[in-house]
Amino acid sequence: xxxxxxxxxxxxxxxxxxxxxxxxxxxxxxxxxxxxxxxxxxxxxxxxxxxxxxxxxxxxxxxxxxxxxxxxxxxxxxxxxxxxxxxxxxxxxxxxxxxxxxxxxxxxxxxxxxxxxxxxxxxxxxxxxxxxxxxxxxxxxxxxxxxxxxxxxxxxxxxxxxxxxxxxxxxxxxxxxxxxxxxxxxxxxxxxxxxxxxxxxxxxxxxxxxxxxxxxxxxxxx
Ligand SMILES: Cc1ncc(CN)c(N)n1
Numbered sequence: 001x002x003x004x005x006x007x008x009x010x011x012x013x014x015x016x017x018x019x020x021x022x023x024x025x026x027x028x029x030x031x032x033x034x035x036x037x038x039x040x041x042x043x044x045x046x047x048x049x050x051x052x053x054x055x056x057x058x059x060x061x062x063x064x065x066x067x068x069x070x071x072x073x074x075x076x077x078x079x080x081x082x083x084x085x086x087x088x089x090x091x092x093x094x095x096x097x098x099x100x101x102x103x104x105x106x107x108x109x110x111x112x113x114x115x116x117x118x119x120x121x122x123x124x125x126x127x128x129x130x131x132x133x134x135x136x137x138x139x140x141x142x143x144x145x146x147x148x149x150x151x152x153x154x155x156x157x158x159x160x161x162x163x164x165x166x167x168x169x170x171x172x173x174x175x176x177x178x179x180x181x182x183x184x185x186x187x188x189x190x191x192x193x194x195x196x197x198x199x200x201x202x203x204x205x206x207x208x209x210x211x212x213x214x215x216x217x218x219x220x221x222x
Pocket of ligand 1: 137
């Protein structure tokens with residue numbers, strides 16, 4: 001599935017993208033070599049991550065200019081806080097970790113740096129600044145899920161992979177692509193790369209990609 005024109009340009013100009021999407025953690029999910037304690041540690045951190053990311057997407061609603069932008073942002077909030085997070089709650093419950101424990105997880109620095117960077121992009125900037133910082137998260141996992149579903153050699157982490165390869169998650173990525181392309185056209189016109197803002201938006205996307213790599217690294221170090 002295509003995630004929009006803007007995302008494709010941002011991704012192709014983010015030098016760290018392959019280090020994110022083909023990270024050792026990702027490869028371990030695909031071939032089953034990722035230690036289970038690292039996976040659970042990652043899921044606990046990611047539960048907290050999703051709480052803050054839901055807040056960031058809720059901020060996108062307040063930064064929106066149109067009802068259509070509001071609806072697309074609201075759909076993503078719902079996808080994160082009600083659907084994606086269900087995977088974390090279920091998998092951790094199977095390992096004896098209840099949701100109250102998940103909520104009380106001590107945030108690791110890498111997690112805190114990433115989510116607060118994104119929230120700050122939204123608070124100090126406009127919807128485009130926020131979307132550029134949010135995009136690597138949403139679409140990156142969409143790409144990773146599809147790639148792993150097609151190439152995995154183990155079923156150890158099939159439930160995680162299937163969540164991100166699912167039609168529902170791919171639809172969220174598609175809808176966010178539509179939101180970004182529309183928001184860009186609305187604010188920067190038909191030749192957005194000629195805008196004086198383009199370099200800063202590309203830099204925000206690249207920084208968020210870098211922070212995703214930090215999150216995977218953190219996942220490998222329980
Ligand atoms: C760190 C991180 N990045 C992205 C996603 C996908 N929403 C996630 N759950 N966690």
